[in-house]
Amino acid sequence: VSLSSALSITTGVGVPRTVFVDYPLGRTAGKPDDVDDQYGIVRAAMTTLLTATAPGAVVRLPNRWSDDDRWKDQAQRSGWSVDGLTPVVASTVGSDDRAERSDQPQWQGESDRLAWENAHPS
Amino acid sequence: VTAPVDYLARSKERYDALGYSPYRWALDDSTPPFLALTKPLSTCRVGLVSSGGSYVVGQEAFHFRDDISYRAIPTETEPSDVRVTHFAYNTDDARHDPNCVLPLRSLRALVDEGFIGSLAPNALSFVGGIYSSRRCRDVLAPRIVEELVAQQCDAVLLVPV
Numbered sequence: 001v002s003l004s005s006a007l008s009i010t011t012g013v014g015v016p017r018t019v020f021v022d023y024p025l026g027r028t029a030g031k032p033d034d035v036d037d038q039y040g041i042v043r044a045a046m047t048t049l050l051t052a053t054a055p056g057a058v059v060r061l062p063n064r065w066s067d068d069d070r071w072k073d074q075a076q077r078s079g080w081s082v083d084g085l086t087p088v089v090a091s092t093v094g095s096d097d098r099a100e101r102s103d104q105p106q107w108q109g110e111s112d113r114l115a116w117e118n119a120h121p122s
Numbered sequence: 123v124t125a126p127v128d129y130l131a132r133s134k135e136r137y138d139a140l141g142y143s144p145y146r147w148a149l150d151d152s153t154p155p156f157l158a159l160t161k162p163l164s165t166c167r168v169g170l171v172s173s174g175g176s177y178v179v180g181q182e183a184f185h186f187r188d189d190i191s192y193r194a195i196p197t198e199t200e201p202s203d204v205r206v207t208h209f210a211y212n213t214d215d216a217r218h219d220p221n222c223v224l225p226l227r228s229l230r231a232l233v234d235e236g237f238i239g240s241l242a243p244n245a246l247s248f249v250g251g252i253y254s255s256r257r258c259r260d261v262l263a264p265r266i267v268e269e270l271v272a273q274q275c276d277a278v279l280l281v282p283v
Contacts, residue, residue, distance in 0.1 A: 030225065
């Protein structure tokens, strides 16, 4: 069973069971620090293992990211990494705003880079 | 409630605007595979696979040039030891709370209450946005499947980002 916040992409590849969560990308398993929201989403996904009866079943959860859906307007018309939560900067429209491709590890922070180095002495 | 964001259409517009050739999304019109559970959910071992780019402190971070590697993340890992890196989505919330893309806390709660039987020893994470769907399908996906089979998973939760 797959969670998804990008319904057209997920159903396009043909997944046995899909649970659609209408949130900005990167929050598919629930809102940050919201234990109940996260739990409900994952429980709904597990429940489809019992309830779905046909291949390609899609369950749409009623969860809403916010009271209005303005984030979707931004997500639809803006760049890749802009998720509707960040104000669209005019200069990013029409440009590739994704991070530079690099084959070097992209650490979240210096401490995890050091932790890896310590675990892998050269 | 408004319609879902159509990221397929959005990507096409973005590629067109940049003068890129159209991205060929993986599309499969055939009927998806489907197997019903053959035993109670409360006895099933559940695996977790996420494309959110999660790794554990001490592991190597992902890189951003068609990285088809994955990390095995022990499902007992504390969220404070999980890191996230990805080039194509806003990772602010996932870095603050790794459960946004790697829902170990929710799955452990479902095990504790007996809703599902157990978790596979390791969750598996990679970075999505691999440009070659062929390499993803022919190299990465079989490795993931092999891991899940070795961990004797009865069901798997996928969290694409």
